[in-house]
Amino acid sequence: MSLKKLPAAAMLAGATLAAQPSSAQDITLEFVVWNYALDTIQDNVRRFEEANPGIKVNVTDYTWPDYQDSLVLRFRGGTQTDVLYGGQDWLPAWASAGWIAPLDKIVPEAMIDTLSGEMAGFALSDVTYEDQVYGLPYYADTISFLYNSEILEEHSIEVPETWEDVTAAAEKLKAAGMDRPIVYEYNQELPNFFDAFVAQVYGRGGDLFDEDLNAVFNQPDNAAYQHLEWLRDAFEKELVQPENHESNIITTMNTGQHAFTIVYNYVLAAMNNKAEQPLAGQFSLAPMPGEAHSTLGFAKFYAVTATTADDPERAEAAWKFVEFMAGQPYDVAKRWAVEHGLGFGQLPLLEDQEVREAWGEWVDMDVLSNQIENARAGTWTEWTAVWSAFFRPLLASAMVGEISVEQAMNDGAERWNTLREQFANR
Numbered sequence: 001m002s003l004k005k006l007p008a009a010a011m012l013a014g015a016t017l018a019a020q021p022s023s024a025q026d027i028t029l030e031f032v033v034w035n036y037a038l039d040t041i042q043d044n045v046r047r048f049e050e051a052n053p054g055i056k057v058n059v060t061d062y063t064w065p066d067y068q069d070s071l072v073l074r075f076r077g078g079t080q081t082d083v084l085y086g087g088q089d090w091l092p093a094w095a096s097a098g099w100i101a102p103l104d105k106i107v108p109e110a111m112i113d114t115l116s117g118e119m120a121g122f123a124l125s126d127v128t129y130e131d132q133v134y135g136l137p138y139y140a141d142t143i144s145f146l147y148n149s150e151i152l153e154e155h156s157i158e159v160p161e162t163w164e165d166v167t168a169a170a171e172k173l174k175a176a177g178m179d180r181p182i183v184y185e186y187n188q189e190l191p192n193f194f195d196a197f198v199a200q201v202y203g204r205g206g207d208l209f210d211e212d213l214n215a216v217f218n219q220p221d222n223a224a225y226q227h228l229e230w231l232r233d234a235f236e237k238e239l240v241q242p243e244n245h246e247s248n249i250i251t252t253m254n255t256g257q258h259a260f261t262i263v264y265n266y267v268l269a270a271m272n273n274k275a276e277q278p279l280a281g282q283f284s285l286a287p288m289p290g291e292a293h294s295t296l297g298f299a300k301f302y303a304v305t306a307t308t309a310d311d312p313e314r315a316e317a318a319w320k321f322v323e324f325m326a327g328q329p330y331d332v333a334k335r336w337a338v339e340h341g342l343g344f345g346q347l348p349l350l351e352d353q354e355v356r357e358a359w360g361e362w363v364d365m366d367v368l369s370n371q372i373e374n375a376r377a378g379t380w381t382e383w384t385a386v387w388s389a390f391f392r393p394l395l396a397s398a399m400v401g402e403i404s405v406e407q408a409m410n411d412g413a414e415r416w417n418t419l420r421e422q423f424a425n426r
Helices: 008-018 038-051 064-077 091-096 109-116 121-126 149-154 163-175 191-203 223-236 246-253 265-271 312-326 331-340 347-351 353-359 365-374 384-399 405-424
Strands: 027-034 055-062 083-087 135-148 182-185 240-243 260-264 283-286 297-305
Touching: 027 038, 027 064, 027 312, 038 055, 038 312, 038 331, 055 064, 055 312, 064 083, 083 091, 083 312, 121 135, 121 297, 135 149, 135 191, 135 265, 135 312, 135 331, 135 365, 163 223, 163 260, 182 191, 182 246, 191 223, 191 260, 191 384, 223 240, 223 384, 223 405, 240 246, 246 260, 246 265, 260 265, 265 283, 283 365, 297 312, 312 331, 331 347, 331 353, 347 353, 347 365, 353 365, 384 405
Parallel strands: 027 055, 027 083, 182 240, 182 260
Antiparallel strands: 083 297, 135 260, 135 283, 135 297
């Protein structure tokens, strides 16, 4: 009988047995993370250690801005690292360099197939490189269009379906006395400044690149080109209140002086936190405006280093840890969701009663489920991160009229295509 035809429970049981450390000696795994909610991370580690005598886990954390560079230094310096937080934007470079290992190197392929089958499509794409799965989701989310439902009701405004609807609604609110109805995270230093732009383009049903990874966003009829024109128009009409960080958006939206914003879903959870925010309960999720109503989804994940995968004993222990953190029945992912409002890539949690009750306090779960189903992954290559750092200042300048949309898009496309050729010739 093929392994892929075995019941999921049987495969899970078999994989768990296979993951038992083969030696009675203690193994200490080095686990590297960014420093979000370290108390929860440490408590999850404690629970793992209690359930798995003989395996210890040492946690090393870095700040988010320093994380990628710190990991690269560890890889290049040979610092012992077993399990780590990975990201969709780093995966192509890390995998192609041989720093992290595909999971089928340490566990049966049938096990990976089972877990992959329960991931959101964008999350599976983000943990996959050259058709191999490199991790299991720690956190997955979508970028969302949010609105103040009471403000829209007060002014008899329907929830916008298109970006033209957003303009019309914002102009109506401005005419009624609201200074800048749209709050926008405007910070060219942040990768999510570009991600939010992609999410809006996906709402229009557009793509920035063709199937051969050629840049096409500099064509005037392309949805990305059109949306940058829309953003420039909105800034020029003074419909947009720029904020340099999502944390500021939480408090700014809670002043009641703004109606719309575009951020991660966990920001919605914070905006609707009744213990901390004065207007909590007024904010809602809507499908991203545009013909497609799609958006950008992304995943951060647990990965195993290549050096650990080459050591059978450490590899078994590392997989046991990854499975505890991100495998069925998804208890740790569920904890992050319920206690912190963090999104997840494991679709069964959308139907989990505890998750639905906790998240129902701040989001319409049916709207969110539809958004997750429609969300798309980004285009991640070995050069995407380098190019994004070049393109974000162009986006920022074009939005506020410092350069033309044409210049921003042409310069960005030229740089993308140059990097594409350079990496192709390596």
